[in-house]
Amino acid sequence: MDKKYKLILVEDDSSLGYLLSEYLGMKNFNVVWAKTAEEAIVKTKSNAFDLAILDVMLPDMDGFELSQKIKGINPELPFLFLTARSLKIDVLKGFSLGAVDYLKKPIDEEELVVRINALLSRLSTSEEEEEHASEYYMGDYTLNMDNFELRYKNELIKLTGKEFDLLALLAKNQNQLCTHKEILTTIWDKNDYFNKKSLNVFVSHLRKHLAKDKRLSIVNVNRRGFMLRVEE
Amino acid sequence: MDKKYKLILVEDDSSLGYLLSEYLGMKNFNVVWAKTAEEAIVKTKSNAFDLAILDVMLPDMDGFELSQKIKGINPELPFLFLTARSLKIDVLKGFSLGAVDYLKKPIDEEELVVRINALLSRLSTSEEEEEHASEYYMGDYTLNMDNFELRYKNELIKLTGKEFDLLALLAKNQNQLCTHKEILTTIWDKNDYFNKKSLNVFVSHLRKHLAKDKRLSIVNVNRRGFMLRVEE
DNA sequence: AATCCTATTAATCTTTCATTAACCTTTTTG
DNA sequence: CAAAAAGGTTAATGAAAGATTAATAGGATT
Structure with a gap:
C-alpha cells in the first residue's frame, strides 16, 4: 500500500476549500484545511505535512509571505500556489523546476492531483542530496558556515568549536526535532550518558547566546531531543 | 562538478527576495540574502562572493552608493542591478570599471540566470589576472606580489620567504577563515604536528609586522585555523 | 671556513574550552 | 503525591592548543 500523504490546504473561500479537501480526500490524500494564514502556521507546527497548497490571496496575509513562514517551520515542504492573478506568474514559472x-x-481538480504527485515524487528523489548552505538565518541571527561566525544584526558573537557545531546542526534543522542520538553521534561520535550531560551544558550556553532575539528558543522535548524554534 | 558560485542578493522586499533566493538556490547558486545595505556591507566583508545582485532602491541607502562601498571591500565583484526605474545606460557607464x-x-528569473552567467563567464576569462593580483591591500599595509615586498605607508618591511607566503595566503582570504589544513598543505605541503608548531611561530612573526595598523589582526579560531581580520 | 639568513625545534608561559561536578528545577512514573 | 529521572545552570578543573621568545641547525654566500 502506498504511503498516505498529508497535505495542508490554505484557502479562505469556503466552497472551494470544502470542494478541494473533499476531492483530495477521495484521492487518498490526508487533507488538513486551514482558512487563514494564522491557522495554517499553527497547523504546520503540529503536523508533519508532505505538501502545502496555498491560495496566494488570503484575508490576513500574502500567500508568499505565508510560504516563507511555513518554510521556517518545515524547510523541506514543497509548495503549490493557487493564484487568480496572472501578474505574479512570470515570477512563479521559474519554480516549476x-x-x-x-x-x-x-x-x-485532475490537474491539481497531477501537480501534487509531480511535486511529491520530485521530493522523494532529491531527498538524498545534501544541502550546503553557506549561511543559516534564524530571526536576527546569522550563522556563517564558511568562517564559523555567528552574528546578531551584524554584531559578532564568539562561539567555541562545539558550540558552533551544535548550533549549526540545530540551525540546519530549525523547527524540527534533533534527537539526542542524532546530535550525540554527529558531534560527539558517541552516544553515552556523559556526553548527554555535556550536551546539556552546551544547550545552556547557546540559549544565552541566542537570548537577544525573543523569537528564538531552544526547546527540549523530554527524552527525545532538542529543537531550535523560530517563531514568526 | 561545477564550482558553486556564491552570490549576494540585496533586496528589501521579502517576497521578491525570498522567491529569488529560492530560485537561484535551485539553479545551484549559493545565495546569501541581505535585506539592508548595512547588512550587505557586513556580509561582503565576511564572504567571498562571486557576484552581487543589488536592488537600486533600498530603505537605508541608494543601490549605487552601496555598490561603491562594496567595491571598496571587494574590488573585483561584478554587479547586477535590479531597477524599477528605466535607467539610461549612461548612468551605468560610470560603473563600467x-x-x-x-x-x-x-x-x-530565466533572464536573470542568463545575465548572471554572462557576468560570471566574463569574470572567469579574466580570472588569470585576478589570481595574479599584483598587490593586496590591508589597512595601511600593501603586499606586493611582484617584488615580494610588504610596505606600511611606503616604509619597507622585510619579510622572509615563509612569512611572505603565509601573509599572501591570509591577505588573499582576508576576513575569511583559512583552515590549518589549507595553510599547511599550501605552504608546508604536509599537515602534521610539527609544521603546525612552525605555523604558530610564523603567525607570531606576522603579528609583529602588522602591529602598526590597529585595524589589522590575525585571529585564531580554535582548532580550525587563522583569519586576517581587517576592521571597518 | 666564517658569516649570515632562515626554518625548525625547544622551552615556557598563557589562554581556551570541553568535561565534570554540584546543585537546583521540571517532568515523568509508579 | 512522592520518588525518581531528566533537564537546566553555574562554576571548577585540567588537558590541549596557542603565543612568544630563544636556541639550534642547515644552507647559501662570500
Whole structure:
C-alpha cells in the first residue's frame, strides 16, 4: 500500500476549500484545511505535512509571505500556489523546476492531483542530496558556515568549536526535532550518558547566546531531543 | 562538478527576495540574502562572493552608493542591478570599471540566470589576472606580489620567504577563515604536528609586522585555523 | 671556513574550552 | 503525591592548543 500523504490546504473561500479537501480526500490524500494564514502556521507546527497548497490571496496575509513562514517551520515542504492573478506568474514559472509549482484559478481538480504527485515524487528523489548552505538565518541571527561566525544584526558573537557545531546542526534543522542520538553521534561520535550531560551544558550556553532575539528558543522535548524554534 | 558560485542578493522586499533566493538556490547558486545595505556591507566583508545582485532602491541607502562601498571591500565583484526605474545606460557607464549589468523589474528569473552567467563567464576569462593580483591591500599595509615586498605607508618591511607566503595566503582570504589544513598543505605541503608548531611561530612573526595598523589582526579560531581580520 | 639568513625545534608561559561536578528545577512514573 | 529521572545552570578543573621568545641547525654566500 502506498504511503498516505498529508497535505495542508490554505484557502479562505469556503466552497472551494470544502470542494478541494473533499476531492483530495477521495484521492487518498490526508487533507488538513486551514482558512487563514494564522491557522495554517499553527497547523504546520503540529503536523508533519508532505505538501502545502496555498491560495496566494488570503484575508490576513500574502500567500508568499505565508510560504516563507511555513518554510521556517518545515524547510523541506514543497509548495503549490493557487493564484487568480496572472501578474505574479512570470515570477512563479521559474519554480516549476523545483519543489514549488502554481496553478491558476479556476482549479482543475485532475490537474491539481497531477501537480501534487509531480511535486511529491520530485521530493522523494532529491531527498538524498545534501544541502550546503553557506549561511543559516534564524530571526536576527546569522550563522556563517564558511568562517564559523555567528552574528546578531551584524554584531559578532564568539562561539567555541562545539558550540558552533551544535548550533549549526540545530540551525540546519530549525523547527524540527534533533534527537539526542542524532546530535550525540554527529558531534560527539558517541552516544553515552556523559556526553548527554555535556550536551546539556552546551544547550545552556547557546540559549544565552541566542537570548537577544525573543523569537528564538531552544526547546527540549523530554527524552527525545532538542529543537531550535523560530517563531514568526 | 561545477564550482558553486556564491552570490549576494540585496533586496528589501521579502517576497521578491525570498522567491529569488529560492530560485537561484535551485539553479545551484549559493545565495546569501541581505535585506539592508548595512547588512550587505557586513556580509561582503565576511564572504567571498562571486557576484552581487543589488536592488537600486533600498530603505537605508541608494543601490549605487552601496555598490561603491562594496567595491571598496571587494574590488573585483561584478554587479547586477535590479531597477524599477528605466535607467539610461549612461548612468551605468560610470560603473563600467568592472563587470556591471542591470535588469528591469518585474524580474524574469530565466533572464536573470542568463545575465548572471554572462557576468560570471566574463569574470572567469579574466580570472588569470585576478589570481595574479599584483598587490593586496590591508589597512595601511600593501603586499606586493611582484617584488615580494610588504610596505606600511611606503616604509619597507622585510619579510622572509615563509612569512611572505603565509601573509599572501591570509591577505588573499582576508576576513575569511583559512583552515590549518589549507595553510599547511599550501605552504608546508604536509599537515602534521610539527609544521603546525612552525605555523604558530610564523603567525607570531606576522603579528609583529602588522602591529602598526590597529585595524589589522590575525585571529585564531580554535582548532580550525587563522583569519586576517581587517576592521571597518 | 666564517658569516649570515632562515626554518625548525625547544622551552615556557598563557589562554581556551570541553568535561565534570554540584546543585537546583521540571517532568515523568509508579 | 512522592520518588525518581531528566533537564537546566553555574562554576571548577585540567588537558590541549596557542603565543612568544630563544636556541639550534642547515644552507647559501662570500
